[in-house]
Amino acid sequence: MKEYTVQQLAKIAGVSVRTLHHYGHIGLLKPSSRNVARYRFYGESELLRLQQILFFKELDFGLDDIARILDGPGFDPVEALEAHREQLKKRAERLDALLKTIDKTIRKLKGEKIKMxxxxxxxxxxxxxxxxxxxxxxxxxxxxxxxxxxxxxxxxxxxxxxxxxxxxxxxxxxxxxxxxxxxxxxxxxxxxxxxxxxxxxxxxxxxxxxxxxxxxxxxxxxxxxxxxxxxxxxxxxxxxxxxxxxxxxxxxxxxxx
Amino acid sequence: MKEYTVQQLAKIAGVSVRTLHHYGHIGLLKPSSRNVARYRFYGESELLRLQQILFFKELDFGLDDIARILDGPGFDPVEALEAHREQLKKRAERLDALLKTIDKTIRKLKGEKIKMxxxxxxxxxxxxxxxxxxxxxxxxxxxxxxxxxxxxxxxxxxxxxxxxxxxxxxxxxxxxxxxxxxxxxxxxxxxxxxxxxxxxxxxxxxxxxxxxxxxxxxxxxxxxxxxxxxxxxxxxxxxxxxxxxxxxxxxxxxxxx
DNA sequence: TACAACCCTGACGTTCCGTCAGAGCAAGGG
DNA sequence: CCCTTGCTCTGACGGAACGTCAGGGTTGTA
Structure with a gap:
């Protein structure tokens, strides 16, 4: 079974070590185990949970809300994930369109300097x-x-x-x-x-x-x-x-x- | 010249009164005039400025950055757009990764359910x-x-x-x-x-x-x-x-x- | 003139971390 | 075996951008 140190997990998920500490303190994401020296170690399931956390964070949920969502009684991960996937897909498409538009715009701005x-x-x-x-x-x-x-x-x-x-x-x-x-x-x-x-x-x-x-x-x-x-x-x-x-x-x- | 009170401006722009106070305190957006009773009054140009502020805020700029942008000697829209594009690209990439992870996860979770x-x-x-x-x-x-x-x-x-x-x-x-x-x-x-x-x-x-x-x-x-x-x-x-x-x-x- | 509805100024609270400081582990090299 | 380098830990403070009182004026309207 794979285990990650704080830094490793932080790098994988693109957050800071401090963030992981914080999430631990508020009980949002706890290491799956600790060393004798109290070093944090995270497993696969923690990585997944972190992804979910970050996902909801992207949607501007507060950390306590996220906790309630993830730990709530009626939380079916598969169901939730499927819903999120749909949302993400839409977002990705929108982003893609935006990117194209921006590229076009930049080209236009660079090309057609003065012509009005x-x-x-x-x-x-x-x-x-x-x-x-x-x-x-x-x-x-x-x-x-x-x-x-x-x-x-x-x-x-x-x-x-x-x-x-x-x-x-x-x-x-x-x-x-x-x-x-x-x-x-x-x-x-x-x-x-x-x-x-x-x-x-x-x-x-x-x-x-x-x-x-x-x-x-x-x-x-x-x-x-x-x-x-x-x-x-x-x-x-x-x-x-x-x-x-x-x-x-x-x-x-x-x-x- | 049209003048707005704090609350009016706040409602128009969709921010809180406290936010306007705050912007005043940090010198980002000051009322065009004050009452004898120190009531704040904002004019059209303040409304416009506030809208610009909100625009940059949507793009995740800090208030001091926004101040620098708006009050600075000037800024290049192409440059700004390119920066924006980079941001969006990163976001798109992350979304993509997330999508893949989620797909994997869903498959995994569905598979594991049977073995519960x-x-x-x-x-x-x-x-x-x-x-x-x-x-x-x-x-x-x-x-x-x-x-x-x-x-x-x-x-x-x-x-x-x-x-x-x-x-x-x-x-x-x-x-x-x-x-x-x-x-x-x-x-x-x-x-x-x-x-x-x-x-x-x-x-x-x-x-x-x-x-x-x-x-x-x-x-x-x-x-x-x-x-x-x-x-x-x-x-x-x-x-x-x-x-x-x-x-x-x-x-x-x-x-x- | 009363009263609701605004407005003011502190000032402390909150969220989500960033950033030290002071210290302990881990591992490879000399 | 010590040394160095690179992690890691736990507080604790800081800061951005407000939210949220408290305590007290102001204004418009009935």
């Missing part, structure tokens, strides 16, 4: 898209405000557009990374809020208009249904947006070196 | 544990004796296992009850001796095999010093021992009581 027509100004949000948003906003809230906003938008500088596009891109990318996460999740909430804060910024809407938005997305129960629907089509939407981003993204918005 | 009944035989000590002990014993002492012992062990009846388990349980319980008692105490000595006699019993080892371990703990004067030193940690040690005992009890696991 007026049309490209609209970048992350196509004219039609912007109009679509405007349309919806018009339907939903105050038409005058929206028209006003659009008028403002047209006066925006290139710089502002760049910044705004970049932000939308960021938000979308992160939302994509969270695909499959429950809507109630704090991260999703935060991102959605940011997304709408972005829209708010985009349209330079007044607070009272924003109240409706905020409520819809953050407090209103309708938000749930809306986002469910939204999420279903999110992948396509994002791919389009990302492609647009790659094709339209002009050279660096700069600062520093 | 066999494992039940081992009672207080899991098969691996038993084998681990055996392995060590084999290394340390006479291989033939160990094999012999194992052969014997396999013929033990459930009744015998129960009895043996009960004894270990009893010993540990009494040791726990004596926690804090000086090592020199006759009772402690007796129990420690019984503990090792239990191991002895388990392997049905001969006295000479036991020499390496038993003498060190019970007769050798070095033991005295050693144990004195570790007496402070005795509680932990015992708890660990007891936990190990519980963890390895298969079928009808009794975890905690």
């Amino acid at each position: 027509s007026d049309e490209e100004l609209y970048g992350g949000l196509s004219k039609e898209q912007a109009n679509a948003y405007a349309e919806e906003a018009r339907r939903r809230w105050d038409p005058k405000l929206v028209d006003n906003a659009n008028a403002n938008v047209k006066k925006w500088s290139k710089e502002k557009w760049k910044a705004v596009n970049a932000e939308l891109d960021e938000i979308l990318r992160q939302l994509a990374a969270l695909m499959g996460t429950p809507v109630e999740d704090r991260k999703v909430q935060a991102l959605v809020t940011r997304h709408y804060a972005y829209l708010n910024n985009f349209y330079e809407v007044k607070p009272n208009m924003y109240r409706g938005l905020g409520k819809l997305y953050v407090e209103d129960p309708r938000f749930r249904a809306y986002f469910e629907k939204y999420r279903a089509g999110l992948a396509d939407y994002l791919n389009e947006a990302i492609d647009r981003y790659c094709d339209n993204t002009p050279a660096g918005k700069k600062r520093r070196g | 009944s066999d494992e039940e035989l081992y009672g207080g000590l899991s098969k691996e544990q038993a084998n681990a002990y055996a392995e060590e014993a084999r290394r340390r002492w006479d291989p033939k004796l160990v094999d012999n012992a194992n052969a014997n062990v396999k013929k033990w009846s459930k009744e015998k296992w129960k009895a043996v388990n009960a004894e270990l349980d009893e010993i540990l319980r009494q040791l726990a009850a004596l926690m804090g008692t000086p090592v020199e105490d006759r009772k402690v000595q007796a129990l420690v001796t019984r503990h090792y006699a239990y191991l002895n019993n388990f392997y049905e080892v001969k006295p000479n095999m036991y020499r390496g371990l038993g003498k060190l703990y019970v007769e050798d004067p070095r033991f005295r010093a050693y144990f004195e030193k570790y007496r402070a940690g005795l509680a932990d040690y015992l708890n660990e021992a007891i936990d190990r005992y519980c963890d390895n009890t298969p079928a009808g696991k009794k975890r905690r009581g």
